[in-house]
Amino acid sequence: MNSDDNNYSDIIDEIFDRAIYGPKIFKNKLVLFHDYIPKRLLFREEQISKLARHLTTLIKHQRTSNLFIYGKPGTGKTAVTRYVINRLLEKIKGTDFKFIFSYVNCRLAGTEYRVIKYMADSIGLKLPFTGLSTEEAFNRLKNHLVNLKKPFLVVLDEVDALIIRYGDNLLYSLTRLNYDESDIIAMIIGISNDLRFKEMLDPRVLSSLSEEEIIFKPYTATELEQILWDRIQLAFFDNTVDQGAVKLAAAISGSENGDARKALDLIRVAGEIVEAQGGNKITTDHIKMAYNSIDRERTLEVIRTLPLHSKLIIGALYLMTIGGQNNRIKSSVLYQKYSLLTGEIGESPLSSRRFYSLLTELSLLGIVNRRIDNYGRRGGRVTTVKFDVPLTLIKKSLVEDPIIGDLLINKFD
DNA sequence: TTTCCACCGGAAAATGAGGTCC
DNA sequence: GGACCTCATTTTCCGGTGGAAA
Incomplete structure (x- = not known):
């Protein structure tokens, strides 16, 4: 073993020792990730009530209007939608009220065909990855819905990504489900960061999709601060986060479109820095370091891929x-x-x-x-x-x- | 006012790899 | 096994662009 090996061994030991025996500040890091849906969503009472009222028509097997949700990234659109739908699914468990639900992120799905495949998969219909025409895939989905005889709720998140690239054919077909002879009851909830995509919609699709709208305004710095404290109580042990650090994370995110996800990222990465250093409290310096680190890591990851x-x-x-x-x-x-x-x-x-x-x-x-x-x-x-x-x-x-x-x-x- | 340069980018077609269907 | 499908990537073609020079 040469001297370089000894040096590396010392460094690795130090890192592992800190991780195993050093002070711990995270109680539950998972609550700081984007896909975590908290038990309560602050400053979104109005949107939650409106969405909940809207969904009641669906469980009564009544024909219903579609819904369009709009707001900047990190304003809680997806979290509120999933939160309300999860609550409804819990509520109707064991009752005669039934509906089938599908959530698709259109940007991640990528193409019209894959959006249909995601919908089919989530309601128990297997479609091949490729080989079928989009029309055939949609027909199979439709036939499956007819056989299921239950109202169908589909959430199309980042729906603008689909429209900009492929037009509104699929959206048109979905909105027509309620009006053909198949007796399907379908509700579409479209979520978008960008209102401008509505200009690209066929007037019939636009009027159908925008029958009801819910707008999510960006969070203010004060609101972000309260949201952060709410989540910090679940994520960290007591007295491990400085008040100034939370104010700074909220102020940075508030100035960048009121993005709550950004604020949570800052606190989480700052916490990881503190643990790696063997420290026991997040300060404003750690938030600044986290801010630079997130930027740097993003660039490195982009170039790598x-x-x-x-x-x-x-x-x-x-x-x-x-x-x-x-x-x-x-x-x-x-x-x-x-x-x-x-x-x-x-x-x-x-x-x-x-x-x-x-x-x-x-x-x-x-x-x-x-x-x-x-x-x-x-x-x-x-x-x-x-x-x-x-x-x-x-x-x-x-x-x-x-x-x-x-x-x-x-x-x- | 017209011409010209050095790109820039939209549209359509080609390609190749994955697949299904009959 | 051949016809046909999706999808991502790439090529080909060609019109558009802004401003200095003619």
Whole structure:
């Protein structure tokens, strides 16, 4: 065993000892995660009552109107919806009131076909991953609903993601279930972060989906503070969170769209930092560290999960940046460098069209910054790019890559 | 006012890998 | 086994763009 092995052994022992024998501040960390639904939801009494009243028509087997829920991310739309539906399911257990329920996150599902498959799976109908036309899959779902003879409640979360990409065909078919000869009673609850997608809906779908609406306003910093204290009591042991730390986490999240999830993330990551350091109290400094850490981890994770050619573009830009070339790199020059790099790992470069698409994606992800300058008849329009994140982060994420890491590591040094 | 440059990006088609159905 | 399906990725084609130069 050499001296390096001894050093690593000491570090690892220290980390494990701290985890096993060090002070503990978390009582139940799970309550700080996004999918946890608390027993009470603060500042959402009005929305809870409205949704609960709306759902009563369904359990009475009455034809009912659909519902559209709108609000910024982290304002409690999904939590309130799942909370009220869970309460209703508990309430009707053992009674004659019955309905079948399906929850689908349209952004995660991705395509119309998969939204139908998620709905089918959750009501006990097996559909293949692929091989059927979307129309055939929907017909099978519809026939299954006819056989079940129970009202059908479907929650389409992030429904805007589906509409923007595939149009409103599926939504139209779902809204028509109530009006054809099949005798199905169906209620659609659409949840969206973005009201603008309604402009893309067919007027018939729009009027059907927006019969009732519930708006979720962003939480204020004061409300976020109370929500945090409510959750802290469940998540941490007594006297392990400083009052100032909670105020700061609430203020940061309040200034960023009143996002409660962000506030919970800050407290959770700050708690993890305190435990890793062997400390026993979360302070404002830990919240600041958590804020930087979340940002940094997000960037690293985004770059790690990018496809190979996006990483090659980043690699080419990195090499040109550290190579002392201009602060901003021309996109056409970057394409040449990227093409050379792909050749070095035995790959063919993608077309310039595809290259521009990937560059646009990197810009939207906040990894590179694009600027368009115009040099007129002689120079034309020129797009230049530079990194929008620290070069140390770029290097760290690229050298970890099994394919291009080895290739680039020699050039880095 | 028109021309020209160097891209940029929408639309449609191609491709290939997964699958079902008859 | 062949016809047909979805889906993600990529290519091809081509019109649009803004502003300096002609």
